Amino acid sequence: MKTPLLTILAAALLSACSLAPTYQRPAAPVAAAFPDNAPAAGAAAAPTADGKAAVDTGWRDFFADERLRQLIASALDNNRDLRTAALRIEEARAAYNITRADRLPNLNGTLSGTRARTAASQGPGGISGVGERYDVGISSAFELDFFGRVRSLSEAALASYLATDEAxxxxxxxxxxxxxxxxxxxRAYAEQLALAQSTYEARRRTYDLTRQRMDVGASSLLDLRLNETLMETARAQALAxxxxxxxxxxxxxxxxxAPPAQAASGAMADDRQIDAMSAVPAGLPSDLLTRRPDIRAAEQRLRAANANIGAARAAFFPRISLTAALGSSSPEFSGLFDSGTKTWSFMPQLTVPIFDAGRNRANLNLAEVRKNIAVADYERTIQVAFREVADALAARSYLADQVAAQRAIQEAQAERLRLLQLRFENGVASTLDVLDAQRELFDAQQQLVQARLLRTTSAIDLYRALGGGLQ
Known part of the structure; x- marks a missing residue:
């Protein structure tokens, strides 16, 4: 009586063959190394890394601003998109556990009781009566996975789970x-706001002085209106x-x-900090991209699609199922375990596909097409990642010189304003010349802030594109 159950358990230990294609990682459709973007003529060479590169640096080491570290830590705890992604992992893990359970026999304990009245026409001696029956036992069902159908489904579920984790x-x-x-x-807007407010205050004082000069006849109404225009322009800029x-x-x-625990503070990254964030070794190989989680997720989706082909192929072959039960049956509940009440059953079943109106063929074609889609998605993900790194490297090569050039413009405009003010005090330059220099200096200051911000965000983009930020 134990033979059927032992047969099922032995079958569960047999390794099934797999009809899934042998997985081969597609060749990366990109160059072997990232382009070496040389700085523009007359520019300084881009910095190289001393020690760990950005790809090997955790975000706590990469960002020096303590306030920023606190915000990132809070975001990792509270951001709803990241929380949803974590729940997706739990969902995928549960789906994988369900599929994996199909590779082992299931055991079920049963206890049932039946009480039924038999019609006189069907009862012994033509007499009706009420009969009782009680059953207790253990049953098991298992599919002999000779062609790897269940195994392929389990591998596909595992790959989907790993892809979700990488996502x-x-x-x-x-x-x-x-x-x-x-x-x-x-922080850049805060710096620009401080510049706009200080410029507005300076122009307001100039406007008040011009109005006083006009009251005593030392200035014209035209000068007053021009100063008023510049003052209101600075005010509008500050409000915007x-x-x-x-x-x-x-x-x-x-x-x-979540709302910030404290008011905004800190300053924009200075040139030294940006240099440190932008520093990566020259000649980076493009195979570093395989460390990016989005690429690993795309490859896991490709593995899942490859395994699903094995399950679709196995559907063309016979399916063998084993069902067995071992128990006891008695007309009285108290006699369930008496001598002579033991029962057992063993039911092997062979299912052979004969006609399915092309369903299995269509399922196989669907699995193959989905694999081809996964290959294209994997290759596209690599290409996008390669471009992101190349763009960030190109930006790093030129933005430092752009910031330096913009700083030189600001310094030149500041010196021009200083000289014009001296000429104005000596009666050589006009008010219009001084006001024009003030306006151009303000524009140069604002553009320098924007250039520094662009260089900072470009360094962050390079850090992200190389896969940094996990630790």
Whole structure:
């Protein structure tokens, strides 16, 4: 009586063959190394890394601003998109556990009782009566996976689970980068707002002085209106920048997932910090991209599609199922375990596909097409990642010199304003010349802030593109 159950358990230990194609990683459709973007003529060479490169650096080591570190830590705890990605992992793990359970026999304990009345026409001696029957036992069912159908489904579920886990890692990297970029954007607006407010205050004082000079006949109404125009322009600029800063704070709050614990503070990254964030070794090989979670997720999806082909192929072959039961049956509940009440059953079943109106063939074609889609998606993911790194490297090669050039413009405009003010005090330059120099200096200051912000965000993009930000 134990033979059927032992047969099923032995069959469960047999390794099934697999009809899935042998997996081969597609060749990366990109160059072997990233392009070496030389700086523009007259530019300084880009810095090289001393020690660990950005790809090997965790976000706590990469960002020196303590306030930013606190915001990133809070975002990793509270961001709803990242929380959803984590729940997707639990969902995929549960689906994998369900599929994996099909590879082992299931055992079920049963206890049932039946009480039924028999009609006189069917009862012994033509007499009706009420009969009782009680059954207790253990049953098991198992599919002999000779052609790897269940195994292939299990492998596909495992690959889908791993892809979901990699997707969460990719979401974390993106979140770290987006929080950092939002933080520095808000800090840039704060710096621009301070410039706009100081410029407005300076122009307001100049306007008041011009109005006093006009009252005593030392200035004209034209000069007064010109100063008023510049003052209101600075005021409008300050208000617009204040609005942009408030919106940047709202964007940062959304990414963090909770209101900031303290008021915004800190400053934009200086040149030394940006140099450190941008430093990566020259001649980076493109196979570094395989460390990116989004690429690993795409490859796991490809593995799942490859395994599903094995399951679709196995559907063309016979399916063998074994069902067995061992128990006891008695007309009285108290006699269930008496001598002579033991029962057992063993039911092997062979199912051979004969006619399915092309269903199995269509399922196989569908699995093969989905694999081809997964291959294209994998290759596309690599190409996008390669471009992101190449773009960030190109930006690194030129933005440092752009910032230096913009700083030189600001310094030249400041010196021009100083000289014009001296000429104005000596009666050589006009008020219009001084006001024009003030306006151009303000524009140069604002553009320098934007150039520094662009260089900072470009360094963060390079860090993210190389797969940094997980630790």
């Amino acid at each position: 969460r890692r990719a979401a974390q990297i993106s979140l770290v980068a987006e929080v950092a970029k939002a933080y520095f954007t808000e 920048t204040a609005r942009q800063r408030a919106q940047a704070e709202n964007a940062l709050t959304l990414l963090v997932g």
